[in-house]
Amino acid sequence: MSPDKRKTKRQRGSSLTAQPPPRAANRIFYAVAEGAVTEYDYLTMLQNAFSEQCSFRIDMPRSRPDDMKPWRVAERVLAVAEEDARRPEGEQYAEIWALFDRDRHRDVAEALDALDGHSKVRVAFSNPSFDFWLYLHYALHDVPQDGWNHQIHQLLAQSPGFLGFGAKDKRITKARADNLLPRIKMTCDHARSLDKRCRSGKCAHRRGTKPDCGPLDQDPSTGMWRLLESLGIA
Numbered sequence: 001m002s003p004d005k006r007k008t009k010r011q012r013g014s015s016l017t018a019q020p021p022p023r024a025a026n027r028i029f030y031a032v033a034e035g036a037v038t039e040y041d042y043l044t045m046l047q048n049a050f051s052e053q054c055s056f057r058i059d060m061p062r063s064r065p066d067d068m069k070p071w072r073v074a075e076r077v078l079a080v081a082e083e084d085a086r087r088p089e090g091e092q093y094a095e096i097w098a099l100f101d102r103d104r105h106r107d108v109a110e111a112l113d114a115l116d117g118h119s120k121v122r123v124a125f126s127n128p129s130f131d132f133w134l135y136l137h138y139a140l141h142d143v144p145q146d147g148w149n150h151q152i153h154q155l156l157a158q159s160p161g162f163l164g165f166g167a168k169d170k171r172i173t174k175a176r177a178d179n180l181l182p183r184i185k186m187t188c189d190h191a192r193s194l195d196k197r198c199r200s201g202k203c204a205h206r207r208g209t210k211p212d213c214g215p216l217d218q219d220p221s222t223g224m225w226r227l228l229e230s231l232g233i234a
């Protein structure tokens with residue numbers, strides 16, 4: 001392959017490069033995600049596009065093992081929160097976020113319980129997965145997935161900009177970011193409306209006899225809009 005071709009290939013298929021965040025951001029966030037690539041690429045996209053305007057910075061772990069289980073994400077977040085509490089108030093994080101998925105994980109409830117009640121810790125939980133949040137950029141989809149991700153994956157892989165998205169191609173490239181960014185406000189509306197359906201008892205999934213849907217019942221759903229709201233984006 002010629003050097004030129006190699007360069008083009010690299011540009012087409014590589015994750016976004018983080019641009020320098022604003023020097024004096026009003027609020028500094030920390031986020032730990034379950035996946036090693038897609039979520040962090042997405043956060044980099046948000047930072048590149050909105051950090052100046054909304055005055056935030058998102059710190060992320062340097063070491064990003066693939067396929068962290070929810071309890072590993074929770075552990076990481078709690079360790080960061082503990083360290084953060086020892087710093088002087090002016091140097092502390094505004095919020096510390098855990099991003100994880102329902103998928104077929106068994107320890108989600110445990111992870112949610114462990115994170116509950118910490119004042120700065122917040123959770124963006126997606127059911128069945130973060131890819132559902134990505135798919136909401138293209139359509140409001142309210143069909144229960146029972147913890148499986150393959151249908152959402154298929155739908156996403158047919159969406160503009162995400163052709164070929166899958167196990168070996170989980171990056172958010174410049175082209176994908178350009179496709180996602182103009183849709184962000186609508187995506188938050190989609191995710192909020194699913195939440196609202198649950199609160200008003202009009203959700204599509206089984207409700208059983210419980211009066212309210214807990215986060216594990218909400219299928220499909222994603223709490224990513226809460227993070228974007230907190231960042232001041234939408």
Ligand SMILES: [Zn+2]
Pocket residue numbers: 197198199203204205213217218219
């Ligand atoms: Zn519901």
